[in-house]
Amino acid sequence: MRLVEAVLNGDRLALARLLTQVEQGTPAGLKALDMLFQHTGKAYLIGVTGSPGSGKSSLVNRLVYALRHPIGDASPKRVAVIAVDPSSPFSGGALLGDRVRMRDLAGDAGVFIRSMASRGNLGGLARATVSSAQVLDAAGFEVILIETVGAGQAEVDIARLADTILVVGTPGMGDEIQAIKAGILEIADILVINKADQPGVEEAEQFLRMMVETALTQKDTDDEGKRWSPPIVRTIALRGEGVQNLLDVIQQHAAHLENSGQSQERVRHRLEYDLINRVQERLLARWWGEVAEAAFREMLERIYRREISPCQAAEQLVEVTNQL
Amino acid sequence: MRLVEAVLNGDRLALARLLTQVEQGTPAGLKALDMLFQHTGKAYLIGVTGSPGSGKSSLVNRLVYALRHPIGDASPKRVAVIAVDPSSPFSGGALLGDRVRMRDLAGDAGVFIRSMASRGNLGGLARATVSSAQVLDAAGFEVILIETVGAGQAEVDIARLADTILVVGTPGMGDEIQAIKAGILEIADILVINKADQPGVEEAEQFLRMMVETALTQKDTDDEGKRWSPPIVRTIALRGEGVQNLLDVIQQHAAHLENSGQSQERVRHRLEYDLINRVQERLLARWWGEVAEAAFREMLERIYRREISPCQAAEQLVEVTNQL
Numbered sequence: 001m002r003l004v005e006a007v008l009n010g011d012r013l014a015l016a017r018l019l020t021q022v023e024q025g026t027p028a029g030l031k032a033l034d035m036l037f038q039h040t041g042k043a044y045l046i047g048v049t050g051s052p053g054s055g056k057s058s059l060v061n062r063l064v065y066a067l068r069h070p071i072g073d074a075s076p077k078r079v080a081v082i083a084v085d086p087s088s089p090f091s092g093g094a095l096l097g098d099r100v101r102m103r104d105l106a107g108d109a110g111v112f113i114r115s116m117a118s119r120g121n122l123g124g125l126a127r128a129t130v131s132s133a134q135v136l137d138a139a140g141f142e143v144i145l146i147e148t149v150g151a152g153q154a155e156v157d158i159a160r161l162a163d164t165i166l167v168v169g170t171p172g173m174g175d176e177i178q179a180i181k182a183g184i185l186e187i188a189d190i191l192v193i194n195k196a197d198q199p200g201v202e203e204a205e206q207f208l209r210m211m212v213e214t215a216l217t218q219k220d221t222d223d224e225g226k227r228w229s230p231p232i233v234r235t236i237a238l239r240g241e242g243v244q245n246l247l248d249v250i251q252q253h254a255a256h257l258e259n260s261g262q263s264q265e266r267v268r269h270r271l272e273y274d275l276i277n278r279v280q281e282r283l284l285a286r287w288w289g290e291v292a293e294a295a296f297r298e299m300l301e302r303i304y305r306r307e308i309s310p311c312q313a314a315e316q317l318v319e320v321t322n323q324l
Numbered sequence: 325m326r327l328v329e330a331v332l333n334g335d336r337l338a339l340a341r342l343l344t345q346v347e348q349g350t351p352a353g354l355k356a357l358d359m360l361f362q363h364t365g366k367a368y369l370i371g372v373t374g375s376p377g378s379g380k381s382s383l384v385n386r387l388v389y390a391l392r393h394p395i396g397d398a399s400p401k402r403v404a405v406i407a408v409d410p411s412s413p414f415s416g417g418a419l420l421g422d423r424v425r426m427r428d429l430a431g432d433a434g435v436f437i438r439s440m441a442s443r444g445n446l447g448g449l450a451r452a453t454v455s456s457a458q459v460l461d462a463a464g465f466e467v468i469l470i471e472t473v474g475a476g477q478a479e480v481d482i483a484r485l486a487d488t489i490l491v492v493g494t495p496g497m498g499d500e501i502q503a504i505k506a507g508i509l510e511i512a513d514i515l516v517i518n519k520a521d522q523p524g525v526e527e528a529e530q531f532l533r534m535m536v537e538t539a540l541t542q543k544d545t546d547d548e549g550k551r552w553s554p555p556i557v558r559t560i561a562l563r564g565e566g567v568q569n570l571l572d573v574i575q576q577h578a579a580h581l582e583n584s585g586q587s588q589e590r591v592r593h594r595l596e597y598d599l600i601n602r603v604q605e606r607l608l609a610r611w612w613g614e615v616a617e618a619a620f621r622e623m624l625e626r627i628y629r630r631e632i633s634p635c636q637a638a639e640q641l642v643e644v645t646n647q648l
Contacts, residue, residue: 279638280604
């Protein structure tokens with residue numbers, strides 16, 4: 001397949017076209033994914049999640065820039081961004097000021113930005129994100145930043161597939177703190193207080209520290225070596241302050257994952273998630289091929305008339321195809 | 325089943341227990357859902373979606389109160405709230421002030437509040453929400469308000485299952501406007517500008533009106549009778565202002581759906597969504613029962629070693645069970 005070869009040779013236009021096919025799940029896209037898969041497994045995935053307004057897009061922007069222009073004699077990383085948040089400037093849904101800032105990255109061949117805004121329906125988003133990350137990984141991007149809005153469940157699930165998960169808040173969090181209380185905190189590897197020049201930063205940090213400690217004592221702490229207490233890092237993304245420090249903390253987390261064996265666990269978890277999704281997709285596709293459209297419509301009418309429940313109807317429809 | 329009977333007889337404790345079983349998808353829960361299904365199809369579903377901070381919880385609170393205390397000689401409706409947003413006060417994730425306000429509704433037997441915060445994983449949330457709505461419908465609640473955060477994809481999909489969808493914003497929307505631009509607007513039946521006493525309300529309304537008109541001209545407008553231009557309604561939920569008017573507009577939308585035949589379309593769409601989910605669930609469950617755990621683990625290791633792609637592995641694993 002020429003598109004696959006072109007992608008492996010660094011052709012950006014081919015990459016964009018292949019990503020579209022892969023995300024849409026076309027036969028050619030799936031075929032390409034099969035061919036590319038052996039080249040995956042090298043990229044480091046960073047999930048960045050937080051409410052709109054937390055400045056996480058600016059932070060992603062700065063992280064990309066810092067990875068491209070490392071201090072000292074470290075070599076620049078090839079970086080990709082997958083923007084799942086529809087309000088992200090990376091998805092084209094941003095204010096003018098943000099778009100202008102994105103230009104820092106434009107024209108850099110070591111950076112590739114992909115927007116997943118409004119792709120597919122329920123479940124499709126996570127699958128498409130996993131697939132896109134695999135393609136970008138195979139294409140040689142060493143760090144992949146996945147930006148999701150912290151509020152939605154699919155988005156939280158997507159972030160959970162990363163190696164390091166950043167949860168971004170701001171000093172005057174208010175509602176965001178509520179979201180943190182309600183589950184986001186549990187998945188954070190690193191907590192970022194962005195806009196740290198705004199009032200209330202001390203209180204926010206104290207609050208988060210308390211939350212982290214509470215969460216930690218509730219967790220299973222049998223395995224000392226695997227324990228990681230999420231550090232709280234302050235940044236001012238608009239001015240680039242604290243970003244290098246954040247990168248250092250991300251590297252510490254990566255080292256921790258490596259040393260504790262959790263790195264492989266996370267990769268296995270990601271692949272298992274992908275496999276089960278693929279199985280489910282294939283089972284449903286096979287079922288659609290076997291069930292008669294008329295039988296399905298007829299069953300739907302019976303449900304509509306309340307003669308049968310959706311569960312019972314599903315049982316019957318699945319049984320029928322089983323006997324073929 | 326005694327629990328089902330108790331629910332049909334208005335036992336609130338039984339209802340809460342049954343909802344838990346149904347949401348968790350236990351065998352007893354699924355059985356109960358089958359038995360209750362014939363009693364569904366009477367409730368009107370209202371989706372309320374918007375970012376944390378838009379005040380949608382306060383608005384839901386006021387809508388419930390207004391439905392319970394109608395003007396004139398209309399009879400009060402029995403109302404249920406399903407809170408999918410983890411930051412909603414209905415989910416217990418709120419500031420003290422909000423919780424206190426919720427007390428207006430406490431002790432009213434015609435009101436039932438159910439929190440879906442942090443239930444299940446990807447896809448599970450939507451399924452659990454549909455199931456819960458069916459149980460509440462069967463239990464005789466005439467209006468069901470489903471509150472979701474407007475940012476996540478699963479949440480948008482959930483809102484889409486309602487009869488009338490409210491999208492709630494505020495005058496100083498900023499980031500929320502971006503989210504609206506990026507897809508939320510398309511699903512809105514009614515746009516609500518809450519906190520309408522704040523500065524910028526005129527600009528927000530002008531902006532939304534422009535967006536609505538743009539969206540409308542892009543839509544298929546062949547079928548004049550089905551066309552509905554989403555009205556923009558101002559509210560100040562904290563003071564209850566504009567809430568009665570909003571209820572009137574919801575009723576106008578309900579009448580429009582009825583007259584244009586779209587009411588039945590939405591119900592059919594909802595049932596079809598439920599049926600396909602059930603089929604998918606059942607197919608996967610059957611597959612798990614047939615595939616050997618060892619074969620699955622072995623395949624996962626082969627994927628981990630990059631010997632086979634997840635797609636190819638899924639194909640083989642599904643083929644094997646097919647030959648049984």
